[in-house]
Amino acid sequence: MFSSPVIFMQIVAYLCFAGAKILGSTDDLLNQYDFIIVGGGTAGNVVANRLSADRRTTVLVIEAGGSNDVLDLQIPYLWTSLIGSAYDWNSTSTPQSGLGNRSVTLARGIGLGGSSSINAMLYTLGSADNYDAIAELVNDESWSWNRLQPFFGKDVTQPGSPSSPASDMIEVAPPRFYQPTDDRIMQTTQENSEFPFNNNTNSGKQLGFGWSKSTIAPDGTRSSSRTVYLKPEVINRPNLHVLLNTQATRLLQLDRADRTRFNGVEFVESVHAKREIILSAGAYGTPHILLNSGIGDARDLNSVGVTPRHELPSVGHNLTDHSLTTLTWTVNSTTTYESIRRNETLWATLLEQWRRNGTGDFSSSGIDHVACLRLPSTADIFNSVQDPSAGPNTGHFEIIITNGNIFGGPTSDNLIAATLMVLTPMSRGFVKLNSAHPLDKAAINPSYLSHRFDQYTMREAIRSTQRFFDSPAWEGYVLSRAGDYAAVDLQDDNELDAYIRDNVVSGLHPVGSSSMSPRGASWGVTDPDLKVKGLKGLRVVDASVIPLIPAAHTQGPTYIYAERAADIIKKDWDTV
Numbered sequence: 048m049f050s051s052p053v054i055f056m057q058i059v060a061y062l063c064f065a066g067a068k069i070l071g072s073t074d075d076l077l078n079q080y081d082f083i084i085v086g087g088g089t090a091g092n093v094v095a096n097r098l099s100a101d102r103r104t105t106v107l108v109i110e111a112g113g114s115n116d117v118l119d120l121q122i123p124y125l126w127t128s129l130i131g132s133a134y135d136w137n138s139t140s141t142p143q144s145g146l147g148n149r150s151v152t153l154a155r156g157i158g159l160g161g162s163s164s165i166n167a168m169l170y171t172l173g174s175a176d177n178y179d180a181i182a183e184l185v186n187d188e189s190w191s192w193n194r195l196q197p198f199f200g201k202d203v204t205q206p207g208s209p210s211s212p213a214s215d216m217i218e219v220a221p222p223r224f225y226q227p228t229d230d231r232i233m234q235t236t237q238e239n240s241e242f243p244f245n246n247n248t249n250s251g252k253q254l255g256f257g258w259s260k261s262t263i264a265p266d267g268t269r270s271s272s273r274t275v276y277l278k279p280e281v282i283n284r285p286n287l288h289v290l291l292n293t294q295a296t297r298l299l300q301l302d303r304a305d306r307t308r309f310n311g312v313e314f315v316e317s318v319h320a321k322r323e324i325i326l327s328a329g330a331y332g333t334p335h336i337l338l339n340s341g342i343g344d345a346r347d348l349n350s351v352g353v354t355p356r357h358e359l360p361s362v363g364h365n366l367t368d369h370s371l372t373t374l375t376w377t378v379n380s381t382t383t384y385e386s387i388r389r390n391e392t393l394w395a396t397l398l399e400q401w402r403r404n405g406t407g408d409f410s411s412s413g414i415d416h417v418a419c420l421r422l423p424s425t426a427d428i429f430n431s432v433q434d435p436s437a438g439p440n441t442g443h444f445e446i447i448i449t450n451g452n453i454f455g456g457p458t459s460d461n462l463i464a465a466t467l468m469v470l471t472p473m474s475r476g477f478v479k480l481n482s483a484h485p486l487d488k489a490a491i492n493p494s495y496l497s498h499r500f501d502q503y504t505m506r507e508a509i510r511s512t513q514r515f516f517d518s519p520a521w522e523g524y525v526l527s528r529a530g531d532y533a534a535v536d537l538q539d540d541n542e543l544d545a546y547i548r549d550n551v552v553s554g555l556h557p558v559g560s561s562s563m564s565p566r567g568a569s570w571g572v573t574d575p576d577l578k579v580k581g582l583k584g585l586r587v588v589d590a591s592v593i594p595l596i597p598a599a600h601t602q603g604p605t606y607i608y609a610e611r612a613a614d615i616i617k618k619d620w621d622t623v
């Protein structure tokens with residue numbers, strides 16, 4: 048019934064960008080395109096680049112935000128200031144029962160590049176087991192670690208790492224700016240066997256402390272799906288159109304494609320996709336559009352007044368995210384982030400250095416090391432809960448050490464910070480509609496720490512991190528625990544739990560809300576070819592199709608999925 052889908056759009060505003068093949072207005076739209084991609088974010092731009100490489104194929108990208116061609120997005124150091132900015136959708140969760148009913152902010156990027164334009168640029172892949180578990184779950188070997196190798200990002204520094212000969216691949220590099228704390232971190236890996244050094248945590252075996260890899264280009268600027276996959280020569284392709292500041296509201300069946308106005312100011316228009324519509328609106332945006340279109344659980348849809356058009360009860364369900372908390376300690380040093388943040392002269396000097404030659408603190412996200420660690424196999428939680436990790440090479444939690452609190456406001460102290468994440472959460476949440484109005488916000492409930500395994504793991508991650516800083520390497524440097532954390536009795540589970548409830552926030556890695564599942568399965572939203580089950584001409588390509596959250600920051604897996612998705616689509620349509 049969806050055989051010739053049409054996109055129904057609400058035009059909010061237009062922007063014109065000289066020199067770029069970005070549409071100035073909807074007047075310039077073609078009557079139809081071979082492919083319409085909803086969301087010019089991380090995954091969407093990969094697909095747009097690959098499909099438009101065949102000049103006979105017409106492609107339209109519809110992006111809710113703007114061009115994102117601004118300095119703040121290019122400077123790696125400024126990434127934390129982008130949270131809550133004009134480049135963030137500023138979403139908020141529903142009250143989280145696992146967090147004492149607190150709501151938390153859920154940053155996600157808006158504008159070309161999507162979340163890759165505002166993220167922390169860490170490029171981690173998780174374990175090979177993560178990919179193999181998904182291939183097994185969806186019963187399709189082509190999603191396995193080995194078979195995905197051609198789609199991995201281009202490591203511009205480390206020979207022997209997974210890489211691909213394809214052009215316009217996301218670039219990945221180790222830190223180019225060394226933090227004064229790096230040596231002590233490395234020393235700790237030699238002093239304490241709980242924290243072994245791993246020289247390539249992206250090899251498929253992720254356990255241990257390793258140097259971080261980041262999507263930062265050799266010139267010290269952020270590398271995003273906007274800068275790599277939509278560079279000027281791509282955006283100028285005559286067969287690729289990019290429509291900005293346009294929020295897609297829902298997908299319509301052709302026979303119901305009447306032109307309808309939402310209100311007196313804005314107007315609507317429709318575009319035909321000759322071949323396919325590709326939803327790349329992210330783990331919150333994609334289920335929202337599907338539900339607005341009547342694709343979802345009929346009972347839920349009816350309850351808010353949306354007419355069900357295609358029964359697919361899993362849409363929006365199984366939303367999974369990492370939970371995150373940051374601990375800080377005061378240190379015997381003045382060369383930390385805090386000193387940069389409170390000293391305008393130093394700030395200006397470093398910014399000028401970055402402008403001149405792309406080096407120094409401003410060329411770094413501030414994250415030099417990432418550690419993925421396991422709970423001991425003897426942990427008592429395993430008496431009652433089956434280990435949710437994908438295998439013995441997969442971490443249960445992550446520790447990131449930073450030379451100062453990169454999330455913190457101005458302070459007179461100097462700090463060292465550890466940011467912890469539960470990598471194998473068992474909590475599952477949902478995205479649901481609040482109303483039938485397609486521009487209303489959806490209810491987003493990641494259900495952080497609603498499963499006691501997640502709470503247990505966060506507790507043990509905190510204890511492990513404290514042992515890390517109790518290592519001799521930090522003597523005379525780490526002075527005392529800071530903030531609310533200072534008063535917590537680490538022996539007392541209840542006190543730790545209370546601290547966690549009050550302080551955990553989103554890990555910003557939502558996946559699973561439009562899960563891929565085996566062909567013919569009674570659950571899931573897409574088949575392993577990423578086509579929406581039971582419909583024609585509609586695919587999902589973004590983080591929402593990843594059915595099991597990897598023990599990784601999710602841009603790496605998202606880029607890999609998008610590269611393979613583009614390959615599948617090109618083969619299906621026999622384009623080059």
Ligand SMILES: Cc1cc2nc3c(=O)[nH]c(=O)nc-3n(C[C@H](O)[C@H](O)[C@H](O)COP(=O)(O)OP(=O)(O)OC[C@H]3O[C@@H](n4cnc5c(N)ncnc54)[C@H](O)[C@@H]3O)c2cc1C
Nearest residue numbers: 086088089090111161162166167168169295332590600602
């Ligand atoms: C602040 C932050 C920091 C992060 N740090 C890291 C990190 O260091 N490393 C890492 O690996 N991952 C990180 N992540 C996560 C990672 O960036 C995401 O998992 C990944 O980018 C998701 O890609 P996506 O294509 O699924 O969605 P997105 O990149 O979010 O793209 C979705 C796009 O669709 C657009 N859109 C949504 N709805 C509509 C609509 N109705 N109509 C038109 N357009 C629409 C959005 O504006 C956006 O451009 C971070 C995320 C955030 C927010």
Ligand SMILES: *[C@@H]1O[C@H](CO)[C@@H](O)[C@H](O)[C@H]1NC(C)=O
Nearest residue numbers: 131132133134135136137157
């Ligand atoms: C997010 O909030 C900030 C601060 O209030 C605001 O400036 C920005 O425009 C908001 N983002 C969007 C996309 O509305």
Ligand SMILES: *[C@@H]1O[C@H](CO)[C@@H](O)[C@H](O)[C@H]1NC(C)=O
Nearest residue numbers: 142143144145146147148149
């Ligand atoms: C959280 O909200 C639920 C439902 O409203 C309520 O039953 C519960 O007591 C609340 N918990 C706390 C800690 O306030």
Ligand SMILES: *[C@@H]1O[C@H](CO)[C@@H](O)[C@H](O)[C@H]1NC(C)=O
Nearest residue numbers: 204205206207244245246247
């Ligand atoms: C890590 O690997 C790199 C590149 O392969 C190598 O140059 C370096 O010496 C290794 N470091 C350690 C500590 O093994």
Ligand SMILES: *[C@@H]1O[C@H](CO)[C@@H](O)[C@H](O)[C@H]1NC(C)=O
Nearest residue numbers: 360361362364365570571594
């Ligand atoms: C959630 O995912 C699991 C597989 O991980 C599946 O068995 C279950 O049916 C899914 N639930 C929904 C509501 O889709």
Ligand SMILES: *[C@@H]1O[C@H](CO)[C@@H](O)[C@H](O)[C@H]1NC(C)=O
Nearest residue numbers: 386389390391392393394396
């Ligand atoms: C601020 O930074 C400048 C430049 O590095 C330095 O000379 C000055 O001493 C700093 N001020 C303070 C108060 O630390």
Ligand SMILES: *[C@@H]1O[C@H](CO)[C@@H](O)[C@H](O)[C@H]1NC(C)=O
Nearest residue numbers: 399400401403404405406407
């Ligand atoms: C970059 O500029 C700074 C001064 O602003 C200088 O100290 C540094 O050596 C330069 N680095 C390179 C690689 O040119």
Ligand SMILES: *[C@@H]1O[C@H](CO)[C@@H](O)[C@H](O)[C@H]1NC(C)=O
Nearest residue numbers: 378379380522523524525526
């Ligand atoms: C701070 O470090 C200096 C050496 O750099 C040392 O002499 C001093 O004792 C340290 N202070 C504390 C409180 O440990």
